[in-house]
Amino acid sequence: MAGVIAARAPGLGGPTMNAASLAPALERAFRLKRLSAVMLAINSPGGSPVQSSLIAARVRRLAEKHAVPVIACIEDAGASGGYWIACAADEIVCDAASVVGSIGVISQGFGFNEALEKLGVERRVVTSGENKSFLDPFLPADPEHQERLRDLLSSLHEEFKNWVRSRRGDRLKGSEAELFSGRFWTGREAVAQGLADGIGDLHGEVLRRFGEDARITVLDARRPRWPWRLFAAATGAAFSVLEERAARARLGL
Incomplete structure (x- = not known):
């Protein structure tokens, strides 16, 4: 499970993942014969x-249907939505240097109203419904709109917090004010805070839990088929890379 988490139209490709692209791999993973665990x-x-x-x-x-334990193995980052997914596992392990947490919600955008004035461009918009032009990037920031956006983000944040509480429960050791502030930690710090259960990596955990004879079946997200590969490389992939770089930059990666 690698990349920015985002809905994408079929064929755009790029380093993103979403429910549709991961569904085939997840379904196959839980249907494997002689299955001992699913590692994310x-x-x-x-x-x-x-x-x-x-x-x-x-x-x-799938875990409950097949009665199979799930272990999340965080590599470079399991932050924000990445951590949301990790919490679906029964246990979370990470590298000591992983970036873990960032339990918060963010909205970003740009304002172009002054740019239009400098260019001498007149924008004409007609709406029916007073909120149809909500957060218009070509108008000055509206305090009422900003406050409504904060309310929306606060509601989403509560959903995130409730999910973490339901999955981590008594394992959370830090104060909620700090854990749910949007801050992120190194893997070792995350273990101390109860956001993760231990230090490790996927192959090491398989060896420790199931022995040297354990067989690992590697499954990945669905990739676009030919002839969409070239199209994806020329369009969506470039934008996806920029999106992921921006997201990772917020974590110092």
Whole structure:
């Protein structure tokens, strides 16, 4: 599970993941014969809260249906939506240097109203409904709109917090004010805070839990098929890379 979490139209490709792209791999993973556990290799700075929730919900449904333990193994980052997905696992392990947490919600954008004035461009918009031009980037920031956006983000944050509480429970050791502030920690610090259960990596955990004879079946998200590969490389992939770099930059990666 690698990349920014985002809904994408079929064929756009790029380093993103969503519920649709992961569904085939997840379904196959839980149907494997002689299955002892499903390991989620997570390396994501986050993204869409809806897609994060859908992925996590599917993992839980499959885990309960097949009565199989799930272990999340965080690599470089399991932050924001990446951590949301990790919480679907029964246990979370990470590297000592992983970035873990960032339990918060963010909205970003740009304002172009002054740019239009400098260019001498007149924008004409007609709406029916007083909120149809909500957060218009071509108008000055509206305090009322900003406050409504904060209310929306606060509601989404509560959903995130409730999910973490339901999955981590008494294992959380830090104060909620700090844990749910949007702050992120190194893997070792995350273990101390109860956000993760131990230090480790996927192959090491398989060896420790199931022995040297354990067989690992590696499954990945669905990739676009030919002839969409070239199209994806020329369009969506470039934007996805920029999106992921921006998300990882917020974590110092």
